[in-house]
Amino acid sequence: MAEPIIEIRHVSYRYEKENVLEDINLTIHEGDFLGIVGPNGSGKSTLIKQILGLLKVQKGSIKLFGQEINRFKEWQKIGFVSQKANSFNTGFPATVFEVVSSGLTKKLGLFKFFGKAEHHKVLQAIDSVGLLEFAKRNIGELSGGQQQRVFIARALVSDPKLLILDEPTVGVDAKNVQSFYEMLEDLNKKFGITLLLVTHDIGTISDKVTHVACLNKNLHFHGNTAEFESLNISEMSEIYGHDVHVLTHNHDHHNHGGTVR
Amino acid sequence: MIAGVLQYEFLQNAFLTGIIIGIIAPLLGVFIVVRRLSLIADALSHVTLAGIAASLLLEKKVLGLSGLNPLYMGMAFSVAGSLFIEKLRAVYKHYQELAIPIILSGGIGLGAIFISLADGFNTDLFSYLFGSVSAVSRLDLWTILIISVFVIALVILLYKELFLLSFDEEHAKASGIAAKSVHFIFIIMVALVIAASMRIVGILLVSSLMTLPVAASIRIAKGFKQTIFLSMLFGEVSVLGGLTISYYIDLAPGGTIVIITILILIITILVKKISSMRPA
Ligand SMILES: Nc1ncnc2c1ncn2[C@@H]1O[C@H](COP(=O)(O)OP(=O)(O)OP(=O)(O)O)[C@@H](O)[C@H]1O
Ligand SMILES: [Mg+2]
Numbered sequence: 001m002a003e004p005i006i007e008i009r010h011v012s013y014r015y016e017k018e019n020v021l022e023d024i025n026l027t028i029h030e031g032d033f034l035g036i037v038g039p040n041g042s043g044k045s046t047l048i049k050q051i052l053g054l055l056k057v058q059k060g061s062i063k064l065f066g067q068e069i070n071r072f073k074e075w076q077k078i079g080f081v082s083q084k085a086n087s088f089n090t091g092f093p094a095t096v097f098e099v100v101s102s103g104l105t106k107k108l109g110l111f112k113f114f115g116k117a118e119h120h121k122v123l124q125a126i127d128s129v130g131l132l133e134f135a136k137r138n139i140g141e142l143s144g145g146q147q148q149r150v151f152i153a154r155a156l157v158s159d160p161k162l163l164i165l166d167e168p169t170v171g172v173d174a175k176n177v178q179s180f181y182e183m184l185e186d187l188n189k190k191f192g193i194t195l196l197l198v199t200h201d202i203g204t205i206s207d208k209v210t211h212v213a214c215l216n217k218n219l220h221f222h223g224n225t226a227e228f229e230s231l232n233i234s235e236m237s238e239i240y241g242h243d244v245h246v247l248t249h250n251h252d253h254h255n256h257g258g259t260v261r
Numbered sequence: 262m263i264a265g266v267l268q269y270e271f272l273q274n275a276f277l278t279g280i281i282i283g284i285i286a287p288l289l290g291v292f293i294v295v296r297r298l299s300l301i302a303d304a305l306s307h308v309t310l311a312g313i314a315a316s317l318l319l320e321k322k323v324l325g326l327s328g329l330n331p332l333y334m335g336m337a338f339s340v341a342g343s344l345f346i347e348k349l350r351a352v353y354k355h356y357q358e359l360a361i362p363i364i365l366s367g368g369i370g371l372g373a374i375f376i377s378l379a380d381g382f383n384t385d386l387f388s389y390l391f392g393s394v395s396a397v398s399r400l401d402l403w404t405i406l407i408i409s410v411f412v413i414a415l416v417i418l419l420y421k422e423l424f425l426l427s428f429d430e431e432h433a434k435a436s437g438i439a440a441k442s443v444h445f446i447f448i449i450m451v452a453l454v455i456a457a458s459m460r461i462v463g464i465l466l467v468s469s470l471m472t473l474p475v476a477a478s479i480r481i482a483k484g485f486k487q488t489i490f491l492s493m494l495f496g497e498v499s500v501l502g503g504l505t506i507s508y509y510i511d512l513a514p515g516g517t518i519v520i521i522t523i524l525i526l527i528i529t530i531l532v533k534k535i536s537s538m539r540p541a
Binding site: 088108 | 429433437478479484488
């Protein structure tokens with residue numbers, strides 16, 4: 001069995017009065033590609049923020065790489081692309097190169113400066129998302145989809161073992177979403193990076209991910225993709241609390257969404 | 262002019278101080294502007310005024326305190342003000358900008374009380390409000406020099422962290438850097454630089470020396486480092502030009518310096534317009 005990377009045990013969370021997460025138990029192993037799905041307000045981001053240490057764990061426990069989260073120090077092992085990444089200040093005067101470089105801040109450590117090796121690393125990360133020709137442009141001068149790829153590069157530049165993405169495809173058009181997910185699949189399969197992806201888009205990812213978790217305050221389902229696909233519509237509705245139209249596993253991506261051109 | 266600087270110590274003090282603040286005010290200003298904290302500089306400068314008024318009051322009313330340098334009390338108030346702002350920003354999580362009018366009016370209020378308790382001051386106060394070519398002492402110069410060495414060293418050492426914090430605060434926190442401490446150090450530096458700059462540009466115009474050169478460079482710069490570099494260049498040109506003019510025509514340097522920063526701003530906007538009109 002692969003090593004557990006994230007172990008979530010009996011985690012509950014409340015903001016003011018209302019519980020948004022109740023008794024969540026979830027383990028993510030090395031090499032997994034887990035998709036977390038759930039309707040708006042189901043607590044997905046809240047769970048992610050606790051894993052990242054942005055919110056304190058109120059009840060239960062979270063272990064990262066086998067370490068209790070409050071004692072965990074190796075944050076450079078975790079890359080993160082936030083749901084809010086595409087609402088950043090687009091007038092910010094920084095080049096793509098500078099933004100991606102900032103992903104090395106923690107790994108490099110306090111009072112350390114950029115050297116040749118770091119420079120090379122950054123260019124490599126920019127190249128891996130196909131933006132090399134834009135490296136010297138200000139980030140505000142890129143399209144939404146390109147900006148999103150810059151944030152992926154920033155997350156990748158420190159060679160993370162685990163990459164966490166919270167709805168990274170908001171504002172990215174359908175064609176680019178597809179190639180974006182293919183890139184994630186590559187990262188997972190070729191480089192063995194463990195992925196945790198929050199999305200609304202169950203249909204599109206179901207043939208990319210290895211596991212699916214359905215969240216709606218409680219964890220309603222957690223299993224591998226085959227088990228997930230065998231869920232029927234009424235079970236899905238129960239998870240979502242309303243009728244859903246699940247786009248099941250569509251192998252023929254080229255016909256997905258009709259032919260545009 | 263050159264002869265004057267060589268001859269008079271007060272002119273040396275003013276120009277050397279000017280050269281220093283022309284660098285450090287826009288340097289911190291870049292981080293202030295991109296973090297949308299421009300008004301904090303305004304709030305802190307008014308708190309500095311309260312500190313200066315308090316110092317002048319003590320000097321006037323309490324015997325044995327003549328020779329008290331108002332710069333120190335101004336700095337103390339400015340730093341205290343910055344800590345209050347941080348506290349208030351934590352209290353009003355969703356209305357963080359509220360901290361600014363609260364501190365700003367608190368500063369003016371206190372200043373007004375101290376000034377009236379002292380039955381007004383003489384021309385001294387005018388020089389604190391709008392800057393002065395003749396008011397900088399050797400001791401001021403040394404104090405400001407030490408502060409600037411400290412500020413520049415910290416910005417270089419913490420550059421990565423300051424950049425990340427400015428660009429994406431959430432990511433800074435999630436990546437496990439000591440975001441809170443870095444922010445804390447930053448805000449103390451801002452408070453010190455504001456107090457240091459007020460001798461030359463004056464309290465009412467300190468914030469413009471921090472923000473206007475940045476506003477100009479942001480229009481034309483590629484990338485963050487270039488923005489910093491151009492901001493310092495524009496700041497330096499404004500301070501030296503402004504001081505020179507103010508020395509010759511006997512004007513308050515705060516006014517001449519700020520007018521030059523505004524001219525530079527207008528020029529950069531025009532340059533950008535013209536260069537974007539040319540077909541690529
Ligand atoms: N800072 C906050 N203060 C109070 N309540 C909050 C806060 N953030 C989120 N909530 C509430 O917690 C619940 C879960 O929010 P969360 O952001 O985790 O949902 P989500 O699953 O990520 O939704 P979405 O798909 O819209 O991103 C929501 O009902 C929301 O109203
Ligand atoms: Mg969310």
